[in-house]
Amino acid sequence: MPAVRREVPSLTEKKLLTLEAKANEIREDILRMLTTAGSGHSAGPLGMADIFTALYFHVLHHNAKKPTWAERDRLFLSNGHIAPVRYVTMAHAGYLPKSELTTLRKFGSRLQGHPEARMLPGLENTSGPLGDGSSQAAGTAYAAKMDGAAWHTYCVMSDGELEAGITWEAALFASRNHLHNLTWIIDRNNIQIDGYTEDIMPLEPLHEKFAAFGFHVIEIDGHNIREFVDACDLAKATFEAPTVIIAHTIPGKGVDFMEFEPAWHGKTPKDKTELNAALRQLRTLGGKIASEMD
Amino acid sequence: MPINAAAKLSRKLFAKDIPELPTRNGFGDGLLLLGAKNEKVVVLCADLTESTRVDAFKKAFPERFVQMGVSEQSLAAIAAGMALAGKIPFIASYACFSPGRNWEQIRTTIALPETNVKIAGAHSGVSVGPDGATHQMTEDIALMRVLPNMTVLVPCDAIETRKATVAAGEMHGPVYIRFAREKSPVFTTEKSPFAIGKANILRTGNDVAIIACGPLVYEALLAARDLAKMGVEATVINNASVKPMDEVTILAAAKRCKAVVTVEEAQAAGGMGSAVCELLASEFPCPVERIGLQDVFGQSGTPRELLEHYRLTAPWIVKAAQRVIKMKR
Incomplete structure (x- = not known):
């Protein structure tokens, strides 16, 4: 099989507006789903809604009706706790009925609290214990390179999990093996359970760290879908090194009382009143979010 | 023999x-x-x-x-x-x-x-x-x-x-x-059977069942030979497939001998012998001695010195067999 580069399609203004609106719908469904579940993480999923929307509705070569299609691009999730954004986006993309979203974290559900690959076709990997996903993605990209496959491997990961040593083992491996078919996407939202990353275990200078490890490093505004799509295109045009996209995001994006607030990392709206307050913001802004209106 | x-x-x-x-x-x-x-x-x-x-x-x-x-x-x-x-x-x-x-x-x-x-x-x-x-x-x-x-x-x-x-x-x-x-x-041959999920009976006897895995299976065979000289006939089972374990073969041996010794070069707690005990506890409770590391770490030495020091060799298997036979009802 020839190693053909599959382009990221160009993004028209019209498509961009559609994606932004879609991301907002996905945020609303995330909040509904989390409130029903009664436990889970709010900030990360809201912060990554734009990127997941762009991945499933523009960047990835995939087929929701054939989740095990051999030529699909692989999307790994390393910080499994943001699974709600993936589940909702997959539901919008047709991998599962939207009605199933209410089963999140419930007994017998395919939507486990942390994603289990075998439960829901299309998930690719099992994750949750932080740090493991980047290695799994690197292994898959290595195998793809061995086989001369045309598909690309992506891995979404958090900034907090970069504190885990295994991440840097995987970084050495990806660089040493010139895994140009691998793109890591870091949700750089600066929070983790116990507070701000730079207080807990400073990660900066992150760009320079990855550059020193031999990565092609791109920094973007993680809420600017066009920047993200362009970064994915650049990643595919890189032939010698793996790419890391450091996506600066706002945890809790779109709901002002959740934004930048570590307390919202690991909890959900506690009741209908809190949920409605959040939904109202998302609806009235019609896809534009509070921090951009200031 | x-x-x-x-x-x-x-x-x-x-x-x-x-x-x-x-x-x-x-x-x-x-x-x-x-x-x-x-x-x-x-x-x-x-x-x-x-x-x-x-x-x-x-x-x-x-x-x-x-x-x-x-x-x-x-x-x-x-x-x-x-x-x-x-x-x-x-x-x-x-x-x-x-x-x-x-x-x-x-x-x-x-x-x-x-x-x-x-x-x-x-x-x-x-x-x-x-x-x-x-x-x-x-x-x-x-x-x-x-x-x-x-x-x-x-x-x-x-x-x-x-x-x-x-x-x-x-x-x-x-x-x-x-x-x-x-x-x-190297005491097995090309023709010796091996299958995942299957234990192999290497020697048959009705007085005690010695269930071993790894290179110490050979020590179990040496122990059985020494026991025979004392008039004790041991079954020796090579339990290489620790999981899934061949419960049928192991249970049959335990029922026949009514006394069991397990042998492994690992912690006795949680190892292959523990797996055997878990099976016997629910299906056929009987005296069991587990040869293995007794909640201690190893140390430097020659392999032989260490196997003997930690009581993993044939003479210790013989002693364990004698103890479980005494405990039989």
Whole structure:
């Protein structure tokens, strides 16, 4: 099989507006789903809604009706706790009925609290214990390179999990093996359970760290879908090194009382009143979010 | 001599010049066979190519050999990723580091999603010798057998290790194979049966059942020979397939003998002997003695000194057999 580069399609203004609106719908469904579940993480999923929307509705070569299609691009999730954004986006993309979203974290559900690959076709990997996903993605990209496959491997990961040593083992491996078919996407939202990353275990200078490890490093505004799509295109045009996209995001994006607030990392709206307050913001802004209106 | 003919043991079983090889050699030989048979087989090694015996595979199939460096956590998770893309990865290191250091990655990325990864733990047991306790893995059987979906194999000599390696590569799902550094007698033959999930009866007797795994199976056979001289006839079972365990064969032996000794070069707590006790506790409670490390770590010394110091050799198996026979009702 020839190693053909599959382009990221160009993004028209019209498509961009559609994606932004879609991301907002996905945020609303995330909040509904989390409130029903009664436990889970709010900030990360809201912060990554734009990127997941762009991945499933523009960047990835995939087929929701054939989740095990051999030529699909692989999307790994390393910080499994943001699974709600993936589940909702997959539901919008047709991998599962939207009605199933209410089963999140419930007994017998395919939507486990942390994603289990075998439960829901299309998930690719099992994750949750932080740090493991980047290695799994690197292994898959290595195998793809061995086989001369045309598909690309992506891995979404958090900034907090970069504190885990295994991440840097995987970084050495990806660089040493010139895994140009691998793109890591870091949700750089600066929070983790116990507070701000730079207080807990400073990660900066992150760009320079990855550059020193031999990565092609791109920094973007993680809420600017066009920047993200362009970064994915650049990643595919890189032939010698793996790419890391450091996506600066706002945890809790779109709901002002959740934004930048570590307390919202690991909890959900506690009741209908809190949920409605959040939904109202998302609806009235019609896809534009509070921090951009200031 | 009630050696079970069906076990097809070596004609030199008790000869002074019985050939000796480290079980890890069988791993290297098995990988070569698998590599030639199936191009999906890949080998990942964490900076221990020669001593885990994957060097022959590396030479024969350089494009399918992956040098990982000293990175055991990613060794496991990267192999899982390769398995997701259709490869059959074998990961090779010392058992202290894999599955010792990377147990969580094995649990999350291999056991839980049942990825087709084979974990090879070299240098297990105190017979590692001079390197000392840090490098003598004695907790691996316990660590691995409690993982759902994990198959655990502890072959008894180089020939059986080769068969176990091939069988691991031919089944789908996670497997842990354990082997040793030191030479040990090669007492099985090409014709000896081996199958995952099957225990092999090497000797038959009705007074006590000695259930062993790994190179110490040979000590169990020596003990049975010595017991016979005292008028005690022992059944000896090679329980290489620690999980899934051959409950039928083991239960039948326990019911016939009504007294059991288990033998392994690992912690007695949680190991193969514990698995036997779990079975017997619910199906056929009877006296059991577990030969193994008694809640202590190893230390430096020659392999022989250490096996004797930790009471893992034939004379200690004989004593244990005598104790359980006395306890019979």
